[in-house]
Amino acid sequence: EAGSEDIDILPNGLAFISSGLKYPGIKSFAPDKPGEIFLMDLNEDNPRAVELRISRGFDLASFNPHGISIYVD
Numbered sequence: 001e002a003g004s005e006d007i008d009i010l011p012n013g014l015a016f017i018s019s020g021l022k023y024p025g026i027k028s029f030a031p032d033k034p035g036e037i038f039l040m041d042l043n044e045d046n047p048r049a050v051e052l053r054i055s056r057g058f059d060l061a062s063f064n065p066h067g068i069s070i071y072v073d
Contacts, residue, residue: 005020017049
């Protein structure tokens with residue numbers, strides 16, 4: 001709903017999407033909602049973004065993702 005900030009796609013077709021970036025002074029459609037990371041399998045006939053669960057102990061309230069990069073080893 002808040003839109004994507006960035007996307008990075010693995011060679012196997014999995015796409016990671018960051019969402020929820022907020023800048024001071026710029027209107028946010030979901031000001032109280034923390035940022036999110038989504039996964040989308042572009043190999044599917046009807047791909048859809050699925051929110052990834054972030055592990056406990058992470059400060060979700062202040063999560064404000066700006067960009068995303070993937071390192072493949």
